[in-house]
Amino acid sequence: MIAITLPDGSKREFEAPVTVADVAASIGAGLAKAALAGRVDGKLVDTSFLIEKDASLAIITAKDAEALELIRHSTAHLMAQAVKQLYPEAQVTIGPAIDSGFYYDFSYKRPFTPEDLEAIESRMHEIVKQDLKVERSEMKREDAVEFFRGMGEAYKAELVEAIPEGEVISLYRQGDFIDLCRGPHVPSTGKLKVFKLMKVAGAYWRGDSNNEMLQRIYGTAFASKEDLAAYLHMLEEAEKRDHRRLGRELDLFHLQDEAPGLIFWHAKGWAIWQVVEQYMRKIYRDNGYEEVKAPQLLDRSLWERSGHWAKYRENMFTTESENRYYALKPMNCPGHIQIFNSQLRSYRDLPLRIGEFGQCHRNEPSGSLHGLMRVRGFTQDDGHIFCTEDQILKECENYTRLVQQVYADFGFKEIAYKVATRPEMRIGEDDAWDKAEHALMKSFDDLGIEYEILEGEGAFYGPKIEYHLKDCLGRSWQCGTIQVDFQMPARLGAEYVAEDNTRKVPVMLHRAMLGSLERWIGMLIEEFAGAFPLWLAPVQVAVCSITDAQVDAVKDVAKKLHEAGIRVHSDLRGEKINYKIRELSLQKIPYILVIGEKEKQNGTVSVRARGGRDLGVMKFEDFLAMAQAEVASRALEVHQEA
Numbered sequence: 257m258i259a260i261t262l263p264d265g266s267k268r269e270f271e272a273p274v275t276v277a278d279v280a281a282s283i284g285a286g287l288a289k290a291a292l293a294g295r296v297d298g299k300l301v302d303t304s305f306l307i308e309k310d311a312s313l314a315i316i317t318a319k320d321a322e323a324l325e326l327i328r329h330s331t332a333h334l335m336a337q338a339v340k341q342l343y344p345e346a347q348v349t350i351g352p353a354i355d356s357g358f359y360y361d362f363s364y365k366r367p368f369t370p371e372d373l374e375a376i377e378s379r380m381h382e383i384v385k386q387d388l389k390v391e392r393s394e395m396k397r398e399d400a401v402e403f404f405r406g407m408g409e410a411y412k413a414e415l416v417e418a419i420p421e422g423e424v425i426s427l428y429r430q431g432d433f434i435d436l437c438r439g440p441h442v443p444s445t446g447k448l449k450v451f452k453l454m455k456v457a458g459a460y461w462r463g464d465s466n467n468e469m470l471q472r473i474y475g476t477a478f479a480s481k482e483d484l485a486a487y488l489h490m491l492e493e494a495e496k497r498d499h500r501r502l503g504r505e506l507d508l509f510h511l512q513d514e515a516p517g518l519i520f521w522h523a524k525g526w527a528i529w530q531v532v533e534q535y536m537r538k539i540y541r542d543n544g545y546e547e548v549k550a551p552q553l554l555d556r557s558l559w560e561r562s563g564h565w566a567k568y569r570e571n572m573f574t575t576e577s578e579n580r581y582y583a584l585k586p587m588n589c590p591g592h593i594q595i596f597n598s599q600l601r602s603y604r605d606l607p608l609r610i611g612e613f614g615q616c617h618r619n620e621p622s623g624s625l626h627g628l629m630r631v632r633g634f635t636q637d638d639g640h641i642f643c644t645e646d647q648i649l650k651e652c653e654n655y656t657r658l659v660q661q662v663y664a665d666f667g668f669k670e671i672a673y674k675v676a677t678r679p680e681m682r683i684g685e686d687d688a689w690d691k692a693e694h695a696l697m698k699s700f701d702d703l704g705i706e707y708e709i710l711e712g713e714g715a716f717y718g719p720k721i722e723y724h725l726k727d728c729l730g731r732s733w734q735c736g737t738i739q740v741d742f743q744m745p746a747r748l749g750a751e752y753v754a755e756d757n758t759r760k761v762p763v764m765l766h767r768a769m770l771g772s773l774e775r776w777i778g779m780l781i782e783e784f785a786g787a788f789p790l791w792l793a794p795v796q797v798a799v800c801s802i803t804d805a806q807v808d809a810v811k812d813v814a815k816k817l818h819e820a821g822i823r824v825h826s827d828l829r830g831e832k833i834n835y836k837i838r839e840l841s842l843q844k845i846p847y848i849l850v851i852g853e854k855e856k857q858n859g860t861v862s863v864r865a866r867g868g869r870d871l872g873v874m875k876f877e878d879f880l881a882m883a884q885a886e887v888a889s890r891a892l893e894v895h896q897e898a
Contacts, residue, residue, distance in 0.1 A: 261312045277303040277443065280315050290317040292442050293326055300326070302392055302440040318479035328353035330390070330442045331380075331451050331477040336360050337433035338379035339473075342372075348435065349411040349461065349470060357476030361459050363411065368471055373453045376473070380451065387446030388431040392439055400425045400436070411461070412436050450484050451477035490729055497729070499781035500627040506786050506843060508794070509628070517625045517632030519774060524794035527823060528777055531792055533613055535665075536637045536770065543658060545611040545639055550591025552615060556581040561747050562590045563683050567716045571618045588614035588638040589741075589766055593748045596642055596762075601752040606762060607647050611639035613773070628778030635773045641765040642750070645691070651765055652699035652721070652738060659723055659736050662769050667783065667892045672724040672732065673705050676713035683717055684743040692740035693719045717743045718766075727783050735776065739766040787844040787866060790894055791887045793823070798840045799861075800827040802852040809856040813849065813876060820880055822887075837864065846894045847883065865894045 260268045260279055268282060276294030280287045280303070291303050293316040300322060307313070316322055332351035339346050339362060351360030362368075395403065397416060404412035415436060416425060428437045430445055442448060453475040461467035478484040495501075503509045508525030511518075521529060540547055553575075559565040564572065564586070573584040585591060592610055601608065615635045624630050641651050656673075663671060675696050678689045696719055700707045707721075714720050723736035741764040751759045770776040780792065790796055797817055801810045807828050817824040825845070827836050833850060840848050850862040861879055863871040874882075882895055 258307065259310045260307065261310075263312075263314050273306050273308040275303065276301065276305050276307070276313065276315065279307070279313055283315070287315055287317070291315050292317055292323055292447060293440050295322070300440055302390075303443045304392060305440075323479055325353045326440065326442060327448065327479060328358040328477045329437075331448050331475065332358040332360050333390075333428065333430065333433070333435055333437070333441065334380050334383060334445055334448050334451075335376060335453070335473065335475055336362075336435060337383060337430060338376045340433055342375055342379055347409055347411050350415070351435075357454070357474065359472050359474045361461075361470040361472050363461075363468060363470050368456045368473065373456065373473065377451075377453045380448075383431070384445050384448055386431065387444050389444050390428055390430045390441045392441075393427050393429065395425050395427060397421065397423075397425055400427070404436070448477065450479065450481055451475055452484065452488070494729055494782075497782040497785045499629075499778040502781050502786040503627070506794075508781070511627070516622055517620060517630075519628065519631065519633070525777070527794040528780070528788070528792060529773065532770070532773060532777065532780075533637075536613075536662075539658070539662060539769070540611045540639070543609070543654075545609040548592065548595050548610050548612050550585075550588060550595065550612060550614065552585055552617075553582050554585060554590065556583060558590055558594075558748075559583050562593075562744055563717060563747060564590070567681060567683070571620075573617050573619055584617040585614070586616050586618045588612055588616065588636065589640060589744060589764070590748060592640045593745060593750050593764070596745075596750050597748070601642070601762075603644065603752055603755050606752060607641050607643035607651055608762075609639060609641050611637070614638045628774045628781075631772070631774050634775070636768050637770045637773060639767050641767065642745070642752075642762040643765065644760075645695075645763055648695045648740060648763055648765065649699055649702070652696060652740075653703055655738050655765075655767055656699065656703060656705070656721075659769055663723075663725060663736075665890050666780065667789075668725045668727075670726040672726070673700060673707040674710050674722040674724060675700070675707055676710040676715075676720045676722060678714050678719060679712050679716060681716055682714075683747075688742040689719065692742060695740055696721050696738075715739055715766075717741050720766075725779075727779060729782075733775070733779055735771045735779075736769045737767065737771065740764075741766060788846075789890070789892045790846045790883065791890045793844075793846050795825045795843065795845050796823045796887075797847045797849060797883065798825045798827055798843075798845045799849045799851065800833060800836045800840070802833045802850065804830065805853060806851045806856050809851050813851065813861065816876070817880065817883075820884065822880075822883060841866070841868065847879075849879070867894075871895065 258270045258273065260270065268279065277288065277291060280291040293303060294301050294305060295314040295316060296305060296307060297311050329352065332353065336348045336351055340348065343364060345365060347363040349361040349363065351358065397419065400416045401413050404416060419425060426438060427434055428439060428441055453473060455474050457472045457474065458469050459472040461470055476487060478487065503525065506524060507522050509522055510520050537547065556565060568586060572586050575582050595610060596608065613635055615633065617633050620630060620632050643651055660671065677693055718739045718741040720737050720739035722734050724732045724734050726732055745764045746761045750762055752762050754760045799810045799814050801807055810826055810828060814824045814826040827840060829836065837848055844866060846866050848864040855861055855873065859876055860873050861876050862873050863879055865871050886895060
């Protein structure tokens with residue numbers, strides 16, 4: 257007898273080996289129809305998997321979290337089958353599930369067109385209607401190589417050859433299509449009904465720019481039509497909020513080929529930058545940081561001592577002069593250690609907190625560059641805390657509290673906390689890593705914060721905490737971080753005089769709250785869809801005249817607003833007032849003040865808030881007080897009432 261234990265603790269016994277599908281059928285016809293896969297003793301398997309001994313089993317249906325990746329990967333195979341039917345000369349390569357759906361890379365003689373995607377999607381629906389059984393088989397490595405070469409699938413053959421000796425080679429067949437895959441898959445194509453092909457992009461074979469450029473078809477798939485509709489709506493919203501488009505429309509910044517991965521900030525975009533930077537500068541001052549400035553170009557010898565030259569060289573921009581080699585800094589930390597080392601420190605000086613709005617450069621691959629979100633030149637609100645081991649915990653706890661405050665001021669309250677542990681490539685002894693990882697985790701434990709452990713994702717010099725923010729579209733962004741470093745201070749000769757008059761190496765805490773200011777501003781543009789709250793808006797108030805007779809009054813009001821610290825634009829054009837208001841509204845300015853003859857005589861302004869809301873006529877002084885209060889409180893919405 258074979259005993260199968262189900263998730264509710266109940267058991268079913270069978271006289272002979274049974275498949276996952278058999279067990280589902282024994283429970284009920286509805287479950288048998290809904291079953292997509294099984295989890296046997298913790299391992300995800302096909303419904304055709306044969307259970308030959310006592311085991312625990314969970315039947316996976318579309319309602320389970322694991323189902324989504326299963327559906328998406330199976331839909332990638334469905335798409336590949338459709339492509340092969342329509343374009344037999346196309347070669348298939350790899351097709352995984354990804355966070356947003358799936359993709360498959362193809363080698364084909366011509367570019368796929370939007371019309372091709374429509375045809376492929378239509379053929380996919382036809383294959384779904386056929387409800388083809390998906391069958392798993394195994395093959396010897398050398399036989400699989402010959403099998404795919406015989407089919408003309410050179411890429412598949414190469415993939416098989418790269419599989420280590422002794423590993424099981426599994427294939428999945430559905431109708432006339434067979435593919436190399438570890439699985440599992442849904443039991444038949446009829447289970448795949450909710451999908452959409454999205455776009456075509458280029459991708460190098462195996463991610464190597466020296467290899468052939470393949471065509472990558474992206475798609476998405478869901479368990480229900482409602483989920484797909486919600487996702488497509490989210491994409492529409494994301495398009496509306498795309499910071500690159502809004503950057504152009506609102507005259508904030510631009511990019512161009514002569515400076516790849518570098519930003520040309522326009523006056524309005526730089527105004528936002530200045531607000532953010534000055535806000536963070538006050539955070540520095542109020543929390544015991546001394547602001548410093550270190551050079552951008554440092555000698556190779558320093559990077560060798562820090563460990564960057566050996567571990568990070570490929571990401572660094574280098575130059576030479578007078579037979580000396582230099583590197584643009586990818587990080588601020590070695591420079592800050594030089595500032596620490598500039599004088600002998602005492603334990604009484606610790607913790608020493610220094611911060612810098614330090615511009616860094618990293619040689620990111622050109623294909624990964626993305627507007628403000630992924631750049632080669634960026635500025636960090638970067639700080640370093642030099643402290644003793646006994647001070648680590650308190651500094652980490654205080655820092656987390658401060659991060660929560662800062663993010664809330666910008667409207668972000670949903671934070672995911674993660675601890676990234678030691679990577680394979682690292683410097684330092686394991687006992688130091690043990691201490692560092694323990695300190696970070698304990699700081700969260702003491703604050704009662706739940707966190708996720710990211711195994712092997714720490715920096716090469718130490719583990720780190722990552723603070724991830726969720727935006728209005730549900731996307732997650734890694735922004736703030738704090739990293740414990742027992743290594744670099746010692747490598748660069750940092751010491752302090754301890755209480756017992758001995759020399760000791762300080763612990764260095766690397767920390768940034770916003771991370772890259774470029775990415776942060778990109779996030780803000782998309783979070784607010786360019787409609788910034790008053791305190792962040794590049795132009796906070798626009799003042800318009802109805803006729804030329806009010807020009808002097810507009811200039812006077814604009815001058816008073818400017819002197820009060822309000823960023824103001826005067827519109828003195830000889831256009832009709834409705835035209836002016838419409839154009840200024842497209843710039844998403846929080847407040848538009850209109851001055852006609854009546855307002856000029858009475859010292860008042862007619863106030864329109866963003867969104868077309870008429871707040872009526874106010875005394876100028878009352879409006880100014882309202883605006884100043886709104887800025888001071890960092891309100892996230894413009895005033896709602898007159």
